[in-house]
Amino acid sequence: MSTSKIKQKALELGYLACGVIPVNIFDEYLEELDRRVSLFPESEELYKPFYGFARQPENAKSVIVCTHRVNNYRIPDSLSRLIGKTYLFDPRISYSHESRLESEFETYITTLGISVLKNAPVPARLAAAKAGLGKYGRNCFIYDQQHGSYVWIGTWVVDKVLEYDAIEEDIGMSVCEDGCQKCIESCPTKALSGSLTMDRGKCVTQLTTWAKDLPDEKTRTQLGQWLYGCDACQDACPANKGKLNGSEEYPLLGVYEEYLKPERLFEMDADTYVNIINPRFWYVGEDGLWLWRCNALRSMINSGDKKYHSLIKQACDHEDERVREIAQSASLS
Numbered sequence: 001m002s003t004s005k006i007k008q009k010a011l012e013l014g015y016l017a018c019g020v021i022p023v024n025i026f027d028e029y030l031e032e033l034d035r036r037v038s039l040f041p042e043s044e045e046l047y048k049p050f051y052g053f054a055r056q057p058e059n060a061k062s063v064i065v066c067t068h069r070v071n072n073y074r075i076p077d078s079l080s081r082l083i084g085k086t087y088l089f090d091p092r093i094s095y096s097h098e099s100r101l102e103s104e105f106e107t108y109i110t111t112l113g114i115s116v117l118k119n120a121p122v123p124a125r126l127a128a129a130k131a132g133l134g135k136y137g138r139n140c141f142i143y144d145q146q147h148g149s150y151v152w153i154g155t156w157v158v159d160k161v162l163e164y165d166a167i168e169e170d171i172g173m174s175v176c177e178d179g180c181q182k183c184i185e186s187c188p189t190k191a192l193s194g195s196l197t198m199d200r201g202k203c204v205t206q207l208t209t210w211a212k213d214l215p216d217e218k219t220r221t222q223l224g225q226w227l228y229g230c231d232a233c234q235d236a237c238p239a240n241k242g243k244l245n246g247s248e249e250y251p252l253l254g255v256y257e258e259y260l261k262p263e264r265l266f267e268m269d270a271d272t273y274v275n276i277i278n279p280r281f282w283y284v285g286e287d288g289l290w291l292w293r294c295n296a297l298r299s300m301i302n303s304g305d306k307k308y309h310s311l312i313k314q315a316c317d318h319e320d321e322r323v324r325e326i327a328q329s330a331s332l333s
Contacts, residue, residue, distance in 0.1 A: 004163075013105055015067065016133075018066045019130075020062055024056075026127075029053065033047055040200070042201055046210075053121050061160055061161045065131045067134065067152065069147045069151055070085070071244050074246040074248065081225060087229045096250070109156060113160075114158045114160045116158055124153040124154075125153060127153070128142050133153075134151065136171055136173055137149060137173060137175055138180070138183055150234075188204055190202060191203040191204070204223055204232070208228050208229065209283040210284075214326070217329050224302050226299070227295045228283075228284075228295070259276060262296040262299045262308070263296070265296035267311075268289065268292070273289045273292065297315055300312060312330050313327070
C-alpha cells in the first residue's frame with residue numbers, strides 16, 4: 001500500500017515530517033535496555049516496563065511516525081525551571097492543537113482501510129530516528145536542525161504492510177559539536193554520565209514524578225527547584241540555542257500559573273489537587289499530593305528565598321513524616 005497519501009495528509013495538517021517503518025526493527029532498543037540495566041543495575045526495576053515497547057502484537061505490521069514542533073509556545077516566567085517544557089506544552093492534553101491534529105490524522109488513516117492498534121506503544125525516539133525524522137543528541141533526545149530537541153513525536157501502529165522509508169543506520173549525535181559535553185555537565189543529578197547513557201533512577205523527571213519515597217538529602221539539593229520534569233540538558237545544549245521563539249500562548253496554561261506556585265502546591269487541599277492539578281499533570285497520580293508537597297517544599301528550600309521561611313518552619317511539624325524530614329533538614333539563614 002502506498003504511503004504517499006499518508007505523508008501528504010500529515011504535512012497538510014501541519015506535521016513537520018512523516019515516515020513509515022516496519023514494526024519489527026526494534027531489536028536494538030532491547031539491546032539498549034539490556035545495556036542500561038547492566039550499567040545501572042540499581043535501576044533495573046525502572047527499566048522493566050519499557051521492554052514491552054519493542055514487543056508488538058502479532059497483527060502489528062507498520063509504524064507511522066510524525067514530528068511536530070513545540071518550540072513556538074511562551075514559557076511563563078513563573079514556571080520557568082520549575083516545570084519541564086514537555087509537560088507545560090503537552091500535546092496529549094485533549095484541548096491542545098496538537099491533540100486535535102493527532103485525532104484528525106488518525107481518523108484519516110482509518111478512512112484508508114487501515115486499523116490503528118490501540119495500546120501498542122513503540123520507542124518513539126528510536127522510531128523517529130530510524131524513519132529519518134531526526135538524530136539523537138548526546139542527552140538521548142531527538143533533534144532536527146530547525147527546531148532542536150523541541151519536537152514532539154507521534155506514532156501510530158497499524159495492521160497493514162505499507163511502503164517503507166529507507167531505514168536510517170546513522171541515527172546518533174550528528175547535531176552535537178565535537179567534544180561537547182554541556183548536556184552531560186549540566187545534569188543536576190548526574191543521571192547523564194556519557195553519550196546516550198542515562199541512569200533513569202537518578203533522572204530529575206523520574207524523581208519528581210514517579211518517586212515512591214524521598215531521595216537522600218544530597219540528591220534533594222541537586223534537584224534544585226524543579227517540581228515536575230527537568231530541562232537542564234536541553235537548556236544547556238548549543239544545538240538548542242535560539243530555537244525557542246515563544247510566539248504563541250499554550251491553551252489555558254495561564255490558568256495553572258497560580259496553582260503551580262510552590263507555596264500554593266505545598267498548602268493545596270486534596271480536592272483541588274485531584275480535580276485541577278492531577279488531570280493536567282497526571283504522572284504523579286491521584287494519590288501523589290504528598291510528592292507534590294515534598295517537591296514544593298524542597299523547591300522553596302533550594303531557592304534560598306527568605307519569603308518561604310515561615311512555611312518551612314511550619315512544615316517541621318507537618319503530619320506527613322516525609323514533609324517533616326525535608327523541612328527539618330533545611331538550613332535557614
